[in-house]
Amino acid sequence: MNEIELLYGHGDHKEIPISEAPLNLENTSEIIIEDAQILYVLYEMKMSVAESIIPPSLHPSIPALFSLTFIQGKTTLMGAFTLAYTGIACRTGIKPRHLIMKAFCDNPQASSILQQRYGFSIFQAKVSCKETYDQVHGKIEENNVVIADISIGNCIPLVGAGSIIKYSPALNACLINDKPTLVQFEANYDFKSVIRGEPAEKIFNSKSLGHEGITTAYPVAGSHASVDLHLMPARFQVDLEKPAEKGGAQRIDR
Amino acid sequence: MKFGLFYELSTPRPFSTENQRMVIENAIEQTVLADKLGFSSVWCVEHHFLEEYSHSSCPDMFLTAVARETKDIRVCFGIGTCVPAMHSPIRWAEKAAYLDMLSNGRVEFGTGRSSTWNELGGFNANVDDTKKSWDEYCRVIPKMWTEERFAYEGNYFSMPERCILPKPVQDPHPPMWVAVTAPGTELDAADRGMGALILSISDVERNIPRIKKYREHIKTCEPVGSFINDQVAIANWMYCHEDVEFAKQKGDELISTFGYMAGQTVEVSEAYPANNYKALGLLGSLRQDPNAPGDKKAAPASGLCFGDPAALIDTIARWEAAGADQMVFMVQAREHLPQEAVLESMRMFAKEVMPHFNQKEPSVVKNG
Numbered sequence: 001m002n003e004i005e006l007l008y009g010h011g012d013h014k015e016i017p018i019s020e021a022p023l024n025l026e027n028t029s030e031i032i033i034e035d036a037q038i039l040y041v042l043y044e045m046k047m048s049v050a051e052s053i054i055p056p057s058l059h060p061s062i063p064a065l066f067s068l069t070f071i072q073g074k075t076t077l078m079g080a081f082t083l084a085y086t087g088i089a090c091r092t093g094i095k096p097r098h099l100i101m102k103a104f105c106d107n108p109q110a111s112s113i114l115q116q117r118y119g120f121s122i123f124q125a126k127v128s129c130k131e132t133y134d135q136v137h138g139k140i141e142e143n144n145v146v147i148a149d150i151s152i153g154n155c156i157p158l159v160g161a162g163s164i165i166k167y168s169p170a171l172n173a174c175l176i177n178d179k180p181t182l183v184q185f186e187a188n189y190d191f192k193s194v195i196r197g198e199p200a201e202k203i204f205n206s207k208s209l210g211h212e213g214i215t216t217a218y219p220v221a222g223s224h225a226s227v228d229l230h231l232m233p234a235r236f237q238v239d240l241e242k243p244a245e246k247g248g249a250q251r252i253d254r
Numbered sequence: 255m256k257f258g259l260f261y262e263l264s265t266p267r268p269f270s271t272e273n274q275r276m277v278i279e280n281a282i283e284q285t286v287l288a289d290k291l292g293f294s295s296v297w298c299v300e301h302h303f304l305e306e307y308s309h310s311s312c313p314d315m316f317l318t319a320v321a322r323e324t325k326d327i328r329v330c331f332g333i334g335t336c337v338p339a340m341h342s343p344i345r346w347a348e349k350a351a352y353l354d355m356l357s358n359g360r361v362e363f364g365t366g367r368s369s370t371w372n373e374l375g376g377f378n379a380n381v382d383d384t385k386k387s388w389d390e391y392c393r394v395i396p397k398m399w400t401e402e403r404f405a406y407e408g409n410y411f412s413m414p415e416r417c418i419l420p421k422p423v424q425d426p427h428p429p430m431w432v433a434v435t436a437p438g439t440e441l442d443a444a445d446r447g448m449g450a451l452i453l454s455i456s457d458v459e460r461n462i463p464r465i466k467k468y469r470e471h472i473k474t475c476e477p478v479g480s481f482i483n484d485q486v487a488i489a490n491w492m493y494c495h496e497d498v499e500f501a502k503q504k505g506d507e508l509i510s511t512f513g514y515m516a517g518q519t520v521e522v523s524e525a526y527p528a529n530n531y532k533a534l535g536l537l538g539s540l541r542q543d544p545n546a547p548g549d550k551k552a553a554p555a556s557g558l559c560f561g562d563p564a565a566l567i568d569t570i571a572r573w574e575a576a577g578a579d580q581m582v583f584m585v586q587a588r589e590h591l592p593q594e595a596v597l598e599s600m601r602m603f604a605k606e607v608m609p610h611f612n613q614k615e616p617s618v619v620k621n622g
Contacts, residue, residue, distance in 0.1 A: 005267035062518045094517025161532040166524045196527050221526040
């Protein structure tokens with residue numbers, strides 16, 4: 001039999017936007033954001049598009065998926081903030097993760113901390129996450145233009161052991177010792193309540209959200225969770241330039 | 255203790271005709287040898303869209319091919335998916351009975367509901383209802399086999415009165431099983447008088463309380479079929495070689511290959527949060543955070559059957575003491591091992607391990 005053919009991303013890693021803000025790995029304190037709100041919607045996308053974006057250092061997921069996540073903290077040391085980001089499902093080794101395409105935040109201090117701890121490359125924007133009687137809305141407005149206005153509706157509560165959401169950790173492209181590296185967003189979630197709903201979109205500007213190939217034609221599910229969010233020190237990194245089978249996720253040495 | 259083989263039919267890329275045929279033909283050759291060596295069962299999964307991991311979309315067809323090439327070995331659905339978007343229960347009753355005819359009464363029928371978004375999303379299935387539809391299917395299929403004419407009005411399936419044909423050879427019908435991955439599903443099996451096909455490949459010790467609870471619950475079950483199928487089968491890995499370290503090395507490679515393939519799939523609970531998918535299924539449970547090269551390697555599960563005959567006898571004896579009735583082995587992953595190595599491992603196992611165990615008949619209690 002011929003040599004086994006493995007499944008890799010085919011994207012050019014140089015095309016992935018890299019945060020040039022210096023990473024501060026020495027800060028290993030835990031940040032707790034009580035009563036954070038997380039709105040998370042997941043869509044299927046074309047496999048060929050995902051493969052063309054994901055670099056060879058990562059495996060794509062099957063089927064190809066992308067997510068739009070809103071995280072809101074109202075009373076934090078960083079002040080009130082709402083962060084939003086898009087990601088494409090991938091994996092390193094056999095663990096699911098999401099490669100972050102673009103991130104937005106409405107609070108410069110929170111942006112700075114998230115950039116330094118996890119390598120998020122964050123654009124300033126008006127970002128909101130609002131719960132109404134029967135829906136939850138997420139909105140991103142960049143340079144006075146709304147680029148995303150989505151919601152979940154027809155919600156049902158998730159109860160008991162099912163009342164958790166398995167968020168795949170985000171991977172951010174940044175520099176460690178001048179080397180292009182993916183750093184994993186490290187968070188623990190203490191869930192207080194969770195609902196699942198059907199995603200709906202008023203505005204979804206694919207290009208502004210990271211790539212014109214991410215479309216909302218095949219929604220999977222949306223969820224809204226109230227959690228105590230524990231931001232832990234970054235633990236894992238992936239060498240962006242190494243093929244997946246030679247690199248993969250490695251623990252960060254401090 | 256009885257022994258069987260378990261097939262996912264994992265297939266290497268590229269998905270050429272050559273590769274796809276090789277996987278199926280090699281598997282059939284293994285089952286023919288297994289039949290001659292005294293293995294008691296061949297189980298085949300049903301999966302859809304799981305690239306590399308499993309190309310076994312039509313287990314009934316694979317099992318039919320096996321049945322016609324073998325004499326005694328039982329042909330077992332491991333499992334048939336009981337989700338309306340994928341199958342009508344009528345078709346399962348027909349297919350299983352038809353195979354029972356073609357195999358002259360060697361069918362066992364495992365049931366399940368799928369745990370991946372790849373499959374349920376691909377069929378546009380109602381994820382929230384899979385447990386309920388599975389329950390309904392389990393109850394109607396035995397009646398389709400045993401009642402001359404059958405009519406039904408239910409929540410997920412209804413039909414006017416018809417004669418479902420053919421009827422199975424086995425009297426009253428083939429044994430019924432449930433695939434068990436998430437904790438607690440073994441009790442769903444027990445409460446319905448069905449066998450538990452335990453797929454969570456792990457330590458012997460972790461399964462002892464599950465098997466014990468299964469045995470306790472099945473004593474007071476209300477069987478969905480005409481008899482109680484009080485059996486626990488454990489899906490496991492097996493590679494037998496005279497060199498223990500070589501066998502363990504090959505075992506590590508098989509599990510690593512399996513994990514790589516499992517990692518490509520999307521578990522339901524990762525995509526579509528639902529009250530009826532609280533735990534990760536088999537594939538998701540295999541995913542662990544990676545370690546840095548210097549990290550201490552996690553110990554392999556204690557119940558895996560990789561080693562020389564003496565080591566395997568010891569491991570299987572522990573499973574037997576835990577209450578398992580049957581070990582169902584995966585012997586290959588994406589054709590990682592040469593076919594002759596797989597066949598030789600089976601020969602050694604049959605010659606040096608199987609004689610140490612009393613291959614008793616399954617425990618079947620007829621109703622009334």
